[in-house]
Amino acid sequence: MLEPAYQADVVIVGAGVAGLSAAHRLTSAGVTTVVLEAAPYVGGRMSTEKVDGFRLDRIGRLLSTAYPEIRLTPGLDTLTLRPFAPGVLVHADGRTHRAGEPGGVTSAGGARGALGAARAFVAAPRRPRAARRAGPSPDGTVARAAPQAAARPLPRSFPPLGSAIDQARLAAALGRIAAAPVERLLARPDRPAGHALAARGMPARTVEGFLRPLLAALLCDPDLTMSSRSADLALRAFAAGRLCVPEGGADTLPELLAAALPPGTVRTGVQVTSVSTTSVRTQEHGELRCRAVLLATDALAAAELLPGLRVPPFHPVTVVHHTPDEVPSTGAGLLLDADRRGPVAHTAVLSEVDPSRAPAGRALVSSTILGAPPPDVDRVVRAHLADLYGTSTLRWELLAVHHTPDAVPAMPPPHDLRRPVRLLAGLYVCGDHRDTSTVQGALHSGHRAATALLTELGADSAHTAAPLPRAA
Known part of the structure; x- marks a missing residue:
């Protein structure tokens, strides 16, 4: 018998979220698709380590309930997203402040977002610094405030993140950006995000005390060198939805x-x-014949298969996981560090957000360092966390340290947020390095690649993929 001219319509190289998203759209259109993954598991950088009942993300990217591709991607209709508490906690000037998030904004109702943002910036209660340094009490326990006390704002003696006018201006800006069409944001001049925010009249106190730590948590770029368009899209998702994580882990x-x-x-x-x-x-x-190939690996692996493909610089990320002896009371909030006096950029009691991340009776604190881990990482991070959470961390147990040097593609301006996915007839590429460096960007690039492939191939293919030959 003559062998078939090809064994599949499309071969996708890489089983990350971009490649899997594209595979869903192709197979739904009747295009036979094979996805090849070098690792023994799918997901690429969205992986989770299981240790003694804990689920520990290796990178731990934050998602937003406002990401449209999560709703549009086939196969994710059963995904459960666990949202953080509305708003974020910001550690600035040695104190923790609660900043309200303008959630639930739609293009027809930006006012609700502005009202949400207007609730921002009330100082959250903290234990006195002397008490925090004292460590455990004489009976061996660590004193902590009752959970309900954390939600009760204290009178503010100074404006924590700018004056009342600055706060109102920021609230209005978040409300506008939440309701702005994406096309309008993409039409803005592209420049470093830090310069763009200053040019728009954002006071330095607001940028340093809120926007910098927030964008660092969203895009892993603490110096705000990222494209201002990318930053605008990240702020839009933040203002229009809720920060969240997938139930059960990133994988x-x-x-x-x-x-x-x-x-x-x-x-x-x-x-x-x-x-x-x-x-x-x-x-x-050996060889697998097809009508088209889609590279859906990370940028480094794609460039190894296609020399000459542009490889962006990367932001390294280190995630440190602890289980505490006493659970800090944060009300399932995301805690950002604006003081920058330690290695941790942001941290959360992740088991309060998603209880499946820790076994019954235990808690999981996950902290992100935007860079390489410092020497003696456990001691240094626990010392920083003691200040951020206002409690002793002497008896916290280290579970894992995950360092990923090429965790997040950098997006310096000018950054093409819609880099071409078609290289030439029959050869395509997708991934977060072709879009924004987010889960939304990876899913959207897979969507774009599948659409381009269907245009080239037509949607009338209905071939059965041939089995791969056995390895010799």
Whole structure:
């Protein structure tokens, strides 16, 4: 028998969220698709380590309930998102302040967002600094405030993040950006985000005390060198929705995508060594013929298969996971550090946001360092967390330290937020390095690539993917 001219319509290299998102759209249109992944699991950088009942994200990117691609991507209809408490906690000037989030804004109702932001900036209660340094009480326990006390604002003796006029101006700006069409934001001149915020009249106190730590948490760029357009999109998602994490860990999202594909579509443990417009060669199974190839790996792996493909710089990220002996009371809030006097950029009692992240009776505190871990990372981070949470951390147990040097592609201006996904006929590329460096960007780039592929191939293909030959 003559062998078929090709064994699949499209071969996708890489089973991250971009490739899996594209695979869903292609298979739904009747295009036979095979996804090849070198690792033994799907998800790429969205991976989660399981340790003694704890679920520990390796990078721990924050999502937003306002991400449109989460609602639009087939296979994610059963995804459960666990939101943080409305607003964020900001540690500034040695105190913790609660900043309100303008949630629930739509294009027809920006006023509700402005009202939400107007609730911002009340000082949250803290233990006295002397008490925090004292450590455990004589009976061996660590005193902490009752949970209900954390939500009760104290009178403010000074404006924590700018004057009342500054706060009203920021509230109005968040309300406007939440209701602004994406096209309008993309039409703005692109410049470093820090310069753009200053040019728009944002006071330095507001930028340093709120916007810098917030954008650092969203885009992993503490120096605000990212594209102002990317920053605007991140602020829009923040203002229009709620920060959240996937229930069960970051790997839940790609695992749901993979499980919803036709059986046999995703094949892990397959190392691709070369690609062309009509075939993919693998280390284990030889050549697989196809009509088109979609590279959905990270930028470094894509450039190894396609020399000359531009590789952006990366922001390194380190995530440190602890289980505390006494749970700090944050009301499931995200705590940002504006003082920048320690390595931790942001931290959260993640088990209060998503109880499935820790076994019953235990708690999980996950803290993010935007860079390499410092020497003696556990001691240094626990000392910083003691100040941020206002409690002793002497008896906190270190669970894991995950350092990823190429965690998040940088987006310096001018940054093309819609980089072409079609390189030439039969050869495509997608991933967060072709869009924004977010989960939304990865999903959207997969959407764009699938749309371009369907235009080139047509949606009338209905071939059955041939099984890969056995490895020799």
